[in-house]
Amino acid sequence: MAAQGPKDLRDLGKRLDEAQRKRAVAAKRPPPSQLGVAGRFATELVAALLVGGALGWGLDWAFGYFGIHTKPVFLIVLFVLGAVAGIRNVMRAASEINADIAAHPATSVNDDEES
């Protein structure tokens, strides 16, 4: 018993490690559902348009307050910039999702040694 104790323990340790790793990976990543991805893109795009428009409107208002009439100029320019920022956001979100999938394929088991 005493002679084979350490070997037994080592074996048990190895099996425990393996089981734990399998379980951790299974619990870790919910796969990005298509609905979720679509929702994320939509909010990114619309939010950027809103922020751009609101900033432009606010700048126009601020300039108007000091007697400089820029009325539609900032609104138009920043709305367009907002659209660009929205597309940029979507591209960034897409690359994040891609990196996520590449780093954690659903089937791979041995990809989180450091955690």
Place this chain on the structure above:
Amino acid sequence: MAMNPMEQFTIKPIVPLHIGGYDVSFTNQSLFMVVVVMAAAAFLTFAMSGRRLVPSRVQSMAEMSYEFVAGMIDSSAGEEGLRFFPFVFTLFVFVLFCNFFGMVPWAFTVTSQIAVTFSLAALVILTVIVTGFAKHGIGFLKLFVPHAPLPLLFLLVPIEVISFLTRPISLSVRLFANMLAGHTMLAVFAGFVVLLGGAGGVLSVLSVAPMALIVAIMLLELLVAFLQAYVFAILTCIYLNEALHLHDHH
């Protein structure tokens, strides 16, 4: 039963209270926030009270949620991000419990209020900004300056600024919209059940169909409840990562 599917989102004061002209009544919203916080605290305290080496079922649930969040921070914000573990864990557990409590019939869904989700998102963005300036000083503003020739920067910097300002909006709207849409959908189909059931004859039998659909949507909503809490937490980590490491990580 109320036929208005949006009725469930109305905030009703329980203890009316006015201080200095502001309405600070204790509402059904506040009540459920208190319930959620107490439930989460009680669950975690109770689960860890045994402190057993071989965890019981409940303890291992608490430990798994710890490891889940720790792993999430580690993989997206690195070692340094782990300093923010208490913050991210609290956010995750709060949103998760709010979403799950909202699934209980007659319960009020706290996260279906834009005021709540936007407050959380604003807290996240403020933390990101404070962390960024604390770590990099004025150099944090380099976040808004991509690698590009100078003339292009006049165009790119405003775009980056808008893109940054988008974050609290998209973060809060995503959670709020998902919860609002899901619960409205449930209420609409529940209304169909009542309408068909009350119609009599063959139509009453047909009311089984929307009922079955409700069961399916309920399951979907449980998934969404978890997924949205996860998305909220992981995006917090990603934003913290940018504040900690600026450009060098992505």
